[in-house]
Amino acid sequence: MPGPLVSSTGHAGLRVEAPDLRLLCDPWVSRGGAFLGSWFPFPDNGHLHAVPGFLEAEWIAVSSAHADHMDLAFLSGLDDGVRVVVPAYPSSVLRDRLTAAGVKNVVEVEGWQRLPLNSRGDWLTAVPEQSPMSHRAAFLVVADGTSVLHCNDAQISLSQTRRAMIEVGGPLDLLALDASGPRFRAVKRLVRAVKPRLVMPYGGPPCVLDPALAYDNTQITEPDELPAETLRLLPGDSVRITPTSHEVTRDPRWEDFSYSDSLTVANHIEAYAALRAQEIADMWAAHPDPVAGSGLHDRFAEHFVRLGRMSPYFLERIAMTVRFEVAGADGGIWDVHLGPSDETPQYTFGVEARWLEAVLSGEFLWEDLFLSQRLSIRRSPDVDNPYLFALLRHADVDALQAIEDYDKRDPDATVTVNSGGRTFEVTRYCPHSGEDLAEGAVIEEAPEGLVLRCLAHNYDFSLTTGRCLNARCEPIMVAAPA
DSSP states (O other): OOOOEEEEEETTEEEEEETTEEEEESOOOOTTOBTTTTBBOSSOOGGGGGSTTTTOOSEEEOOOSSTTTSOHHHHTTSOTTOEEEEEOOSSOHHHHHHHHTTOOEEEEEOBTOOEEOSTTSOEEEEEEOSSTTSOOEEEEEEETTEEEEEOTTOOOOHHHHHHHHHHHTSSOSEEEEOOOGGGHHHHHHHHHHHOOSEEEEOOOOOBOOOTTSOOOGGGOOOOOOOSSEEOOOOTTOEEEEOSSOEEEEOOGGGTTOOTTOHHHHHHHHHHHHHHTHHHHHHHHHTSOOOOTTSOHHHHHHHHHHHHHTTOHHHHHHHOEEEEEEEESTTOEEEEEEESSOOSSEEEEEEEEHHHHHHHHTTSSOHHHHHHTTOEEEEESSOOOOHHHHHHHHHOOHHHHHHHHHHHTSSTTOEEEEEETTEEEEEESBOTTTOOBTTTSEEEEEETTEEEEEETTTTEEEETTTOOBSSSSOOOOOEEOOO
């Protein structure tokens, strides 16, 4: 049995090829970038369009509505027979956007439900994040007897990864996941715990090529080594995985490329920006500044009236005034009162009218705007409010209800944690993300005393008071058993 050929499509994308199977996972390959033309995959993967058959597939798996995973420009040009698999989320936004873009065969798969990919026994399933606060999921693929857990940027817990191993009947052959920046520590811990045969950290972060955006591309670095045999695949690189071995084939395009050579990286970005200059110019041209009297404020107000009716539960947890400083001929300073609040804005968003118009028209999502770096955020006090961003991100009654139901589940469940001979009984599930703190947390010393850190999103909870120390979040219960 030769085993499948797994190739990088760049960023957080994979291609899996086996007999009677060609599968693309999260291909982000169109020339226009993502998030209002602000993000581009790094390094440039444009040459993949010229590789015969490389971007052809019978199946394409799309993990989320994020534009660096749901490449609508690419997906809208698919042949009618290509089947596009998406996780079944509480909201239909992902499916609806694909359908509106002209994708004919959208297949929703429930979490852990096996979807046969051919008659040879190959299959795929989705592993959604535990909390519906974010609609992201990994894909578990078994092809030609080999298991691949494609995590993209979904934050899959240790317990979920262990279940994936049970589903495939042993250690994972390839664990592919985002190990960048603040996620590295949690990923390293996960890899050490589950011991995959091979681990592939995805490249990133993406680069920014629009000169209008002040962004330091020098933060782009090669992913660090993880505690397993680590594959660093660039776009077009591939690995053949057999039951007892693996063999990597490098794309000759990268013969003289090195992350560690800052001059090489800078030259690559300069050439890349020149190649994409027209697409960036087209993005600006397609979104002119709304003229005075365009009615932008009326549409803005109507939008927030609709959002405000979706979930009293969310309004109670937001409970603030949000200010929008809208630049442009038809802009202004506009306040939105979400839930019981005073007049002093706690969050202030700065945005050009052209990009706000694109969101209000439905062309882009709020999430696109948040990630685009075309919006500034100030907050006072400096405390995160995830419910505000979830309301804007989802803007869907069913999605918000799923979060409320999840928040209210099994509130009395507890777990015992230990540190330095001390034992604490604490809330089992993180009140922010629902991570099982029996497996997804560590205890550390901090100026405030011992804290329990949830590794899902690095929220810190005092083991003295239970209070969340670095974000707006419900406290955990803490008791010291006798």
